[in-house]
Amino acid sequence: MSARNQPMPPSPSRRNFLRVGAAAGGGLLVGFSLAGCKPEKRNETPPEAAVGKAASKAAEEAPGLEHGAFIRIDRTGAVTLIMHKVEMGQGTFTSMPMLLAEELEVDLSKVKLEQAPADNSLYSDPLLGGQVTGGSTSVRAAWEPLRQAGAAARLVLVDAAAQAWNVKAGECTAKNGVVTHAASGRSMHYGELVDAASKLPVPKVIVLKKASDFTLIGKKHARLDSPEKVNGQAxxxxxxxxxxxxxxTVAASPVPGGMLQSADETKAMAVKGVRQVLKIDNAVAVVAEHMWAAxxxxxxxxxVWSDGQHAAMTTATIVADMKNAAESGxxxxxxxxxxxxxxxxxxxxRVIEAVYEMPFLAHATMEPMNCTVDLRADGCDLYVGTQVPTFAQGAAAKLTGLPPEKVRVHNHYLGGGFGRRLEVDFIAQAVAFAKQVKQPxxxxxxxxxxxxxxMYRPYYYDRLSATLDDKGKPLSWSHRVTGSSIMARFAPPAVKDGVDPDAVEGAKDMPYAIPNVRVEYVRHEPPVPTAFWRGVGPTHNIFVVESFIDELAAASKQDPLTFRRDLLDKSPRMRAVLNLAAEKASWxxxxxxxxxxxxxxxxxxxFAFGSYMAQVAEVSVGDDGEVRVHRVVCAVDCGQVVNPDTVVAQIExxxxxxxxxxxxxxxxxDKGRVQQSNFHDYRMMRMNEAPxxxxxxAxxxxxxGGIGEPGTAAAAPALANAVYAATGQRQRKLPIVAAQLKKA
Structure with a gap:
């Protein structure tokens, strides 16, 4: 999911940002707002988010702590971070502890994680406005708050040691969870200091480390979640x-908007192990002792289904409607x-015109949708992997009539998200069924x-035109985006003056210096549920913009690299990564x-998600039209890197x-129904096909900047432009059709 670039309001004061206190049973508890705090001696203004009063057990154990995230340090020196983000393969369970450990001066292995409960007032991401993991925002949003919290905890621990030894705090140093007074040779580990530190105020001045002093940030580190995923404990x-x-297991109406008409319970109940058949308006479920029986x-x-008004829907009818909407404007x-x-x-x-189309796409996460529900009269427990725990909590509360605090979300590792688990349709369905069952x-x-x-990545239909002067330089650029608005459903306030900011991201803010530019958005809602998909708006706009730029380069008889360079004078970081990628690819x-x-x-x-990227793809095309991708060279400027291994893995x-x-x-x-069903007809790239x-x-x-999604958005246009270089055939519609690339 994408986060908008908006002017940021003033940051909260440090007094309101950080608090320290005693944890239950002894130890140090640090409460801090994820809204961040403006650091001393730095010219940056972090974003602000609503910070509500604590409603969690941790806050109740430490009166006066009223801020979103919590860090506990116990008497053994163990550090626990209440993790407000989820881990779905993107590496947050390593990068977040690295931010904390860097300033706290503890070994990374000493930092343990607890998944945060559902609570927007405590764990709201300032870039997303809620307890959400998405939009390549995790490190961007936590970059300062977690470091500030770690530094504050370190300073109060040092103060506690200095007071115990009756020396100045400036004479003491902290490293590897130990405070040392070099002059006297005395030292104490953090666990010995936590009780005294919990009674001290937060220092008035907190200076964060310079990048040159980092010992963890910017260094390669093995993923902390890998061992248990490898040994099966995860x-x-x-x-x-x-x-x-x-x-x-469940079956819903195969047609959007369809309803359940009837079902033969007798045959289902005759299957050994089947316990119950559940029905709701548009779906049916079979409950059994195990999955095979179900x-x-x-x-x-x-x-038997009543298909409803969309029974005759086909891809062709959907596209025809979109075409009409795009042409009429x-x-x-x-x-x-x-x-x-x-x-x-x-x-x-001359004037160059083109139409680009991109299809509906499924998420196809390796772990299919699932949710375990334990619904009782006095409460509801959800066991699930979700990117939006508070949304899940709210959906269950609404369906059951329970107050939100009686709905507990037990979040787990996610076997892939890609935006699919930003939705709670499968959770709401499970709760609706669970109301008919008396056990988990x-x-x-x-x-x-x-x-x-x-809930599919939207179908997009884009119309473009550009004017070139007699030397082939672009004078004007017009781009009309037509597609459904995810933000209008997911976050309505984000839609301003009819513009869905996600639908135009990568088009509205393209990096090229062209004097006359107009970008329009036509909202057109097909009868198909749509949602965020890894890279979201940029996955479509970057493909369209970069493919059309290539068309203009060809029309002006210029090298695609030179053509782009000449339009990037006002974007030095973009030009730098373009040059780096071209150099490494031996363009x-x-x-x-x-x-x-x-x-x-x-x-x-x-430029998307706060990061600059360039990709070069090398392909070959057979006489039968089969495309093979042999090599992809990527250059990225994502600002300060936390864990280089994660950056590389995410881009790959x-x-x-x-x-x-x-x-x-x-x-x-066709006939209202999705034609694909599994990996045989919605296929994945195989290992032997990977470039x-x-x-x-850089x-x-x-x-x-963000790094979870940029690699996806940049890949398709680099590939399509390579196919053109190989065959002379433009790829204005995805996916690429091999039959159209057959050699005559």
Whole structure:
């Protein structure tokens, strides 16, 4: 999910930002606001978020602590961070402790994590406005608050030691969880100091480390969650086991808006192990002693559906409606309007026009949707992996009539999110079914149910035109985006003057210096549920912008790299990563020929999620049209890097994710139904098909940018432009169709 770049209000004072106190049973408790605090001697203004009164057990144990996140240091010196973000493979369970440990001066192995409960007042992300993990915001939002909290805890511990020894705090140092007074040779570990430290005030001045003094940040570190994922100890939502628990699998109406008409319970109940058949308006579930029995019972159930008004819906009808909306421009909202794009082309110039389309896409997370519900008269417990615990809590409270505090969300590792687990449809469905059961039930979607009842990345239909002068330089650029508005549903206040900021991200703020630019947005809602998908708006806009820029370069008979460079004078960081990627990819040297195949190289640039990136893709195309990606070179400036290994891993996974979608993925409809069902027809890139990926990180001391999604957004246009270089055929519609690339 994407976070907007908005002017930031003044940061809260340190007095309101940090508090220290005693933890229950002894020890030090540090409460701090995730809104951050302006550090001393630095010219940065962190974002602000609402900070409410504490409602958690931790806050009750430490009166006066009224702030969102908590750090506990016990008498053994063990450090516990209440983790406000979830781990879905992106590395937050390593990067967040690194931020804390850097300033606290403890070994990273000493930092343990507890998943935060659902509570917006305590754990709201200032960039997202809620307890949400998404938008490549985790490090960006926690960069200062966690370091400030770690530094504050270290300083009060040093003060406690100095008072105990009757020396000046400035004569003491802290390292590896130990405070030392070098002059006298005395030392005490943090655990010996926590009780005294809990009675001291937060220092008035907190100076954070300079980048040159970092011992953890910027250094490679193995993922802290890897061992338990490798040895099988890690618990995902689908791994939950509760006493007296049953298992259910579900089937929902195959057509959006359809309803359950009937189901043969007799056949289902005849399956050994089946306990109950549950029905709600648009879905049915079979509850059994284990998953196999539930699946067999569902197969025997043979539900009959009333398809409703969308029974005749096809991909063709959806696209035809979008085309009409795009061409008419009715209701178009202006996202950007610089200069005058209506000026005619000068003598010797020309106008280039194009239409780009991108398909519906499923998330296809490795762990399909699941939720275990233990619903009782006095409360409800949800065991799930979700990116939005408070949304889950709210949905369950609404359905059950319970107050939110009676709904407890037990969050687990997520077996992939990609934006899918920003939605709570599967959780609400599970709770609706659970109201008919008297014991805990784990509801698990099959892969087929998961693919065919996803909330999809929107279909986009884009119209573009540009005017070139007689030398091929762009004078104007017009871009009309047509698609559904996720933000209008997910966060309505974000939509201003009819513009969905996510739908135009990467188009409105493209980096190229063109004097006349107009970007419009036409909201068009198909009868298909849409949601955020890894990279969201930029995954479509970067493809469109970078593909069309390549078209303009070809029309002006210029090298794509040179053409871009000439338009990036006002974006030095972008130009720098473009040059770095081109250098590492040996852009100025021809590709080695491959017998029987056409070879090509393409590039893309992007600014999204606070990071600058350029990618170069090398491909070959066979006579049968099959595309192989051999190499991808990526250069990234994501500001200060916390863990380089995480940056590389996220870009590698993002590139694979983006290439997979561009080469093969699309969700299509016929008779109202999704045509794809599993990995045989919604395929993933296989290991033998994966390219060599090289990641080059530009050194920077700027504030961190996001890294979870940029790799995905930049991959498709680099690939498409490489295919054009190899075949001379533009790829204006994804996925790439091999049959259209066959050699005549």
């Amino acid at each position: 618990k995902f939502g689908i791994d939950v086991r509760l006493p007296n628990m049953l298992v259910a 699946k067999q019972g569902l197969a025997a159930l043979e539900p 009715k209701g178009a909202a202006v996202a950007r309007n610089d200069g005058d794009v209506s000026k005619p082309a000068p003598q010797g110039g 039930v784990k509801f698990v979607w099959t892969r087929e149910e998961d693919v065919q009842h996803d 100025d040297k021809p590709l080695q020929p491959i017998p029987g195949r056409r070879v090509g190289r393409g590039l893309s640039t992007q 996974s993002g590139v694979i994710f983006g290439l997979t979608a561009a080469l093969w993925n699309e969700i299509t409809f 060599r990926i090289e990641v080059h990180i 050194q920077s001391s700027d504030a961190p």
